[in-house]
Amino acid sequence: xxxxxxxxxxxxxxxxxxxxxxxxxxxxxxxxxxxxxxxxxxxxxxxxxxxxxxxxxxxxxxxxxxxxxxxxxxxxxxxxxxxxxxxxxxxxxxxxxxxxxxxxxxxxxxxxxxxxxxxxxxxxxxxxxxxxxxxxxxxxxxxxxxxxxxxxxxx
Ligand code: SME
Numbered sequence: 001x002x003x004x005x006x007x008x009x010x011x012x013x014x015x016x017x018x019x020x021x022x023x024x025x026x027x028x029x030x031x032x033x034x035x036x037x038x039x040x041x042x043x044x045x046x047x048x049x050x051x052x053x054x055x056x057x058x059x060x061x062x063x064x065x066x067x068x069x070x071x072x073x074x075x076x077x078x079x080x081x082x083x084x085x086x087x088x089x090x091x092x093x094x095x096x097x098x099x100x101x102x103x104x105x106x107x108x109x110x111x112x113x114x115x116x117x118x119x120x121x122x123x124x125x126x127x128x129x130x131x132x133x134x135x136x137x138x139x140x141x142x143x144x145x146x147x148x149x150x151x152x153x154x155x
Contacts, residue, residue: 004136007035011143021153026056028144032121032137033058040100041122045073047115052077055117062097071095076106076118084134086127098122105129107141112149119144 011031015024025044033042043057045066052066052073069078071093076083083106088094091104101122109117119141123129129137 002036002133002136004132004139007032007136008139008143010035011140012147015144015147019151021148021151022056024144024148024151024153028140029056029058029119032119032140036121038123038125038128039121040124041098042120044109044117044119045077046117047077052118059122060098063095066095072104072106073118073120076108077115080108080110080115082107082134082138084129084131086129088122100124102126103128105134105137107134107138109141109145111145116145116148 011028014027014031018024029043033039041057041059041062043059043062044055045052046055050068054062054064066074068074072083072085072088072091085091085104088101088104101124103123103126105121107119108115109119121137
């Protein structure tokens, strides 16, 4: 079980004094990747025009361009809704980057009311992410986004 309250305060402490969004995104991703069990890929896809482009991540090299509405990430971005997928093989249009991935959660990143990207977390285990995980990860994303509002960078 992940202590999301502790992880959220660690994220805030790590990010609050740094103004550079790229550096903060890289550190946010590294913090979560090392804190969460049973995860094989974790990273940010950034909204660039009408597509998502690969940003800071931990794990195997991944596909770079994802169209809005395509795969799990593109669906989260197009609908602005978290996608919690217990079995990626059952998700229509799922984009395979790391063949080890079995379940996945993707959370839209909203800064100042606008979509800036998504956080994508993959696990080699089926049904890895519970409703509690979803709530905890959404809270972490909100902390990250709220701290990036008005700062300098790429998102
Ligand atoms: N599985 C994702 C693509 C990104 S990789 O998992 C890193 C999707 O279908 O959106």
